[in-house]
Amino acid sequence: MVKVELMAPAGSPEALKAAVGNGADAVYLGGKQFNAREGAENFSQEEILAAIDYAHERGTRVYVTVNILLADRELAPALDYLYFLGKARVDGIIVQDLGLAALARRLLPELPLIGSTQMTVTSAAGAKFLQEQGFQRVVLGRELSLADIRAISRQVEIELEAFVHGALCFSYSGQCLLSSMVGGRSGNRGRCAQPCRLAYTLVDERGRPLELKPEHLLSTRDLYTLDRVPQLIAAGVKAFKIEGRMRRPEYVAVVTRAYRKIIDRYLADPEGFQVLPEEERAVAQIFNRDFTPGYLEGDPGAELMSYGRPSNRGLYLGRAGRRQGERFLVHLEAPLRQGDGLEVWVSRGGHQGLVVHHIWQGGREVTFAPAGTTVALELPPSTRPGDRIFKTSDVELLKEVRRTYTSPREERRLPLAMKVEARPGEPLKLEVIDPQGHRVQARTSVAAAVAERHPLDEAVLAEQLGRLGNTPYRLAELITSLAGPVMVPLSELNRARREAIEKLRQVRLAIFPQRVPPAAEFEEGLEQLLPRQGRGRPGAGLETGKGRGPWNEGTAGPGRQDLRGVPRLAVAVGDLEGARAALAAGAGRVYLAGETWQDREPPDPAALEELMAAAGEKGAAVIPALPRIWHETEAAAVARQLERLAAAGASLFLIAGLGGLQILKEYGLAGWGDYPLNAFNTWSLKALAGAGLTGVTLSPEMNLEQLRELDPPLPVEAIVHGALPLMVSAHCVLGARLGGKRPGRACTAPCRRGRYGLKDRLGLVFPVTTDRQCRFYLYNAREMSLIDHLEEIAALSLDWIRIEAREKPPGYIRRVTGLYREALAALENGDAGEILAALAGEAEALAPAGITRGHYFRGVV
CATH class of the missing domain: 2.40.30.10 (Translation factors)
Incomplete structure (x- = not known):
C-alpha cells in the first residue's frame, strides 16, 4: 500500500508545533510576504529557519508558500527569498506565478516547485504542462470528483495533491476577482476579504427579490473527507492537504490528529477501515460550517452550502x-x-x-x-x-x-536504540540509532574503571540514558555489553548522551539538502536575467522588500522608449450574433467564447467557417476560444471541440488555462493567452511565449504603473471595457436555490427561464449566468469603462485593447464597439480632445448600474 503524505497548515509557530506534534508528515507555511494568506501570523526569516530545523529533526517536511502574482519590481526580492529558502533546506515551494516559476527553474533548478491550487489545474493536460515545466507536484482544483482525479493520475507522473479538509472557496481558486474588484484586496495577491461569506439576495432581471431575506448564498460548508480516505488514496492522491493557515493551533492539532489516525488505520487494515464517532465529533467540535465531501461524488447542489451562517456552527x-x-x-x-x-x-x-x-x-x-x-x-x-x-x-x-x-515534553517522540560497550581501562562507548537507521557514537572522556560498590547495570544505564528531557526522542531499546563490574562517573555518562543526541540531531538535519547554487553564481545569473540597481547580497532586505531596488526613478523600465502606436480593437463575445455585431462595428478581431451559455445555442460549424472567411476578407479575424475551465471527465469533448474548430478554419485559439496550453502544443496549433492565465509580469509573458503563445491578454488586476514596467516579449492586450466575471464556480446558485438541485435530484434549469442577479447589502446587483456545463458566473455590478483614458492607455506597450461582452446582446456589442472604434480613430488622427469625453458619456449611459475604472488607477494590495 502506497504511503501518502499528510500535510497540515502552519499559520504560526504554535500551529507548526501542533501539526508536527499530532503526526503531520509535512507542513506548509508562509513568510511575512509573497504568500496567499497575508492575514495569518506567518513567519519571519528567523522563525522560518527555526521552523525548518524543528520540523526536520522530527522527520517532517516543510513547504513554503510563495503563491501570489508578482509585479515586475517584486520578482528580484522574491527570488532572493527563494534563495534564502533553498539555503535553509526547505522541501518545496508552492507557487502560482508562471514568471517566478520560470526564473526559479533557471536560477534554482534544484528547488522543488509545487503548482498552487491558484493555477486552476483541473485536467490531465494542465498537470502535464506543469510536469513538463519541471514541477514536482500540483495541488488540484477542489472542484474535481474522484473520477476526475483517477483519470488524471493514470496519465501523469507529477505528484497529485488534494485538499481533504477545511474551508472551500466558492470560486475556482485563481479565478476569483470579487474581493479584488469590490474592495481592492486581491485573492491572487494574498489579501482576500472573503466577500463570499456575506449575505446576498437572489433577484430577477428587474431587481425584484425572489426570496424572503438575504442569505449567505456564496458561503460553502467545510470540506470533510475522513470517511473517504480509501477512495482518495485509490484515486492516486499522494498528498492530503488540510486547509487552515488562518485557523488556531487547536484546530490544526485536532484535525491533523484525526487524519493521522484514519490514514494509519486504513494502511494497516484496509478491510477493517472505519471512522470512529469520537473522531467525527472532535473535528466537528473544533470548527465546522456543516460538513460536505465537496465535489468528490459529483455536484452536491444545495448541500455544498452553509446558507444560514458563514462561521463556526459547532x-x-x-x-x-x-x-x-x-x-x-x-x-x-x-x-x-x-x-x-x-x-x-x-x-x-x-x-x-x-x-x-x-x-x-x-x-x-x-x-x-x-x-x-x-x-x-x-x-x-x-x-x-x-x-x-x-x-x-x-x-x-x-x-x-x-x-x-x-508541553515541554513532547508526546510523539522518536524511538531510539542505544548500545553501550564498557570495559575497564577504556572509555565507555555509546552508539545511538534512530528509526531510519542513522547511527552516531560518543565516548566518555575518562576510562571505565572496575566498580567496587556501584557497578553500571542495565537499570542504571536505562535511567541515565533515558533522560532525554525536552528532545523529540525516547529510549526504546537498550543493548549493553559490559565487561564485568565497571563504572564511569554519571556526569560523564550524561555528557556522552548529550553529545550523541546532538550528533544525531545534526545527522538528521543534514538529510535535507541545501538546494541552491553558490551565492556568486546565483547573483550573476540574477543580474543577467533581472538587471536592477541597489542589489545586495542574496536574501538581503527581504522583510521589507527593499533588498533590490526598482529601475531608476524617472525611467519607464527597459525597452520602453519605442511606443507601438495606437492599439487595435478586440471584442470578446458569447455567440455568432455577437461576433457579427462586433465585426460590423469595426472590431479588428473577435474572440468567440468556448462556453455556450444556457440560453443560447452552440455555433454552427458551417456558419462559423463562413464568418471567419468574411472577417478575413475585411482584414479582421474571428478567434474561437477553448473553454476557460474543463475537468478531465470533459477532456474528450474539449478535444472534439478543438478538432471541429480547426476543421472550420480556425488557426488561432484563445486559451485561458494551463490545460489549453498543453493541448495546443499536442495538436501543433497556435494560441493567444486569455486573462485568466493571470499574466502579471514580464517573465510570466516570457513563460507563456515559451509555451507557444503568440500573444497574451494581461491580468485585469494590473495598474498603469505595473503596465508601464512591462517589457513584453510578445504582443499583449488589456481589457478596457465590460463587466468582468468576478467568480466562476462549479456550484450554481440558481440550480441550488430555484432548481432544487441536490445529490440524486436533477435541476429544473431555472437559468433557461430568465435572467438573475445577486444583490449585496449596499443594493448593488451582480448579474449571473450559467453555461451548458452548469458552471456559474457572477459578473461585476458596474461595467469597466476606460474610453476617456485611452490616451494614457495608448502610451503603453499594448498591441490590442479589448471589450469584454460575452454575456451581452448584439445591440449592446454593436454600440460599444462603435464608440471605441471612433475613439481610436480620434487618437490616430491626433484629434482626441473633447471627443473621448463625449464618447465616455455615451458609454456610461449604457451602464445603468454605473462604471468602474477597474484597477488601472488603484491597483490591488
Whole structure:
C-alpha cells in the first residue's frame, strides 16, 4: 500500500508545533510576504529557519508558500527569498506565478516547485504542462470528483495533491476577482476579504427579490473527507492537504490528529477501515460550517452550502425546553461539561454565546453530563423554548490538544536504540540509532574503571540514558555489553548522551539538502536575467522588500522608449450574433467564447467557417476560444471541440488555462493567452511565449504603473471595457436555490427561464449566468469603462485593447464597439480632445448600474 503524505497548515509557530506534534508528515507555511494568506501570523526569516530545523529533526517536511502574482519590481526580492529558502533546506515551494516559476527553474533548478491550487489545474493536460515545466507536484482544483482525479493520475507522473479538509472557496481558486474588484484586496495577491461569506439576495432581471431575506448564498460548508480516505488514496492522491493557515493551533492539532489516525488505520487494515464517532465529533467540535465531501461524488447542489451562517456552527446540543426560573431544561444530544462554550440561536437577536459555569441534573449541580440526559442550564434572557443550542467549544478537548504543542515534553517522540560497550581501562562507548537507521557514537572522556560498590547495570544505564528531557526522542531499546563490574562517573555518562543526541540531531538535519547554487553564481545569473540597481547580497532586505531596488526613478523600465502606436480593437463575445455585431462595428478581431451559455445555442460549424472567411476578407479575424475551465471527465469533448474548430478554419485559439496550453502544443496549433492565465509580469509573458503563445491578454488586476514596467516579449492586450466575471464556480446558485438541485435530484434549469442577479447589502446587483456545463458566473455590478483614458492607455506597450461582452446582446456589442472604434480613430488622427469625453458619456449611459475604472488607477494590495 502506497504511503501518502499528510500535510497540515502552519499559520504560526504554535500551529507548526501542533501539526508536527499530532503526526503531520509535512507542513506548509508562509513568510511575512509573497504568500496567499497575508492575514495569518506567518513567519519571519528567523522563525522560518527555526521552523525548518524543528520540523526536520522530527522527520517532517516543510513547504513554503510563495503563491501570489508578482509585479515586475517584486520578482528580484522574491527570488532572493527563494534563495534564502533553498539555503535553509526547505522541501518545496508552492507557487502560482508562471514568471517566478520560470526564473526559479533557471536560477534554482534544484528547488522543488509545487503548482498552487491558484493555477486552476483541473485536467490531465494542465498537470502535464506543469510536469513538463519541471514541477514536482500540483495541488488540484477542489472542484474535481474522484473520477476526475483517477483519470488524471493514470496519465501523469507529477505528484497529485488534494485538499481533504477545511474551508472551500466558492470560486475556482485563481479565478476569483470579487474581493479584488469590490474592495481592492486581491485573492491572487494574498489579501482576500472573503466577500463570499456575506449575505446576498437572489433577484430577477428587474431587481425584484425572489426570496424572503438575504442569505449567505456564496458561503460553502467545510470540506470533510475522513470517511473517504480509501477512495482518495485509490484515486492516486499522494498528498492530503488540510486547509487552515488562518485557523488556531487547536484546530490544526485536532484535525491533523484525526487524519493521522484514519490514514494509519486504513494502511494497516484496509478491510477493517472505519471512522470512529469520537473522531467525527472532535473535528466537528473544533470548527465546522456543516460538513460536505465537496465535489468528490459529483455536484452536491444545495448541500455544498452553509446558507444560514458563514462561521463556526459547532455541535448541535439540543433545544431549549421548559423554563425553570432563570434556567431552561435541555435534553442533551452531545456531552456537556463545565467550561464548554455554547451558542444559542435565539428567535430574535441572532446567535448569543456563553460559557457554561453551572449544570444541574436531577436537582443537584454536576460538572459533567453525558449525551442523552436532561439538564438545566442558565441561558441568555432572550432565549425562548424551542431555540436551538450548539456547543462551540469543548474545554477538555482543548486542554488535551494544547498539551501536544505546549508541553515541554513532547508526546510523539522518536524511538531510539542505544548500545553501550564498557570495559575497564577504556572509555565507555555509546552508539545511538534512530528509526531510519542513522547511527552516531560518543565516548566518555575518562576510562571505565572496575566498580567496587556501584557497578553500571542495565537499570542504571536505562535511567541515565533515558533522560532525554525536552528532545523529540525516547529510549526504546537498550543493548549493553559490559565487561564485568565497571563504572564511569554519571556526569560523564550524561555528557556522552548529550553529545550523541546532538550528533544525531545534526545527522538528521543534514538529510535535507541545501538546494541552491553558490551565492556568486546565483547573483550573476540574477543580474543577467533581472538587471536592477541597489542589489545586495542574496536574501538581503527581504522583510521589507527593499533588498533590490526598482529601475531608476524617472525611467519607464527597459525597452520602453519605442511606443507601438495606437492599439487595435478586440471584442470578446458569447455567440455568432455577437461576433457579427462586433465585426460590423469595426472590431479588428473577435474572440468567440468556448462556453455556450444556457440560453443560447452552440455555433454552427458551417456558419462559423463562413464568418471567419468574411472577417478575413475585411482584414479582421474571428478567434474561437477553448473553454476557460474543463475537468478531465470533459477532456474528450474539449478535444472534439478543438478538432471541429480547426476543421472550420480556425488557426488561432484563445486559451485561458494551463490545460489549453498543453493541448495546443499536442495538436501543433497556435494560441493567444486569455486573462485568466493571470499574466502579471514580464517573465510570466516570457513563460507563456515559451509555451507557444503568440500573444497574451494581461491580468485585469494590473495598474498603469505595473503596465508601464512591462517589457513584453510578445504582443499583449488589456481589457478596457465590460463587466468582468468576478467568480466562476462549479456550484450554481440558481440550480441550488430555484432548481432544487441536490445529490440524486436533477435541476429544473431555472437559468433557461430568465435572467438573475445577486444583490449585496449596499443594493448593488451582480448579474449571473450559467453555461451548458452548469458552471456559474457572477459578473461585476458596474461595467469597466476606460474610453476617456485611452490616451494614457495608448502610451503603453499594448498591441490590442479589448471589450469584454460575452454575456451581452448584439445591440449592446454593436454600440460599444462603435464608440471605441471612433475613439481610436480620434487618437490616430491626433484629434482626441473633447471627443473621448463625449464618447465616455455615451458609454456610461449604457451602464445603468454605473462604471468602474477597474484597477488601472488603484491597483490591488
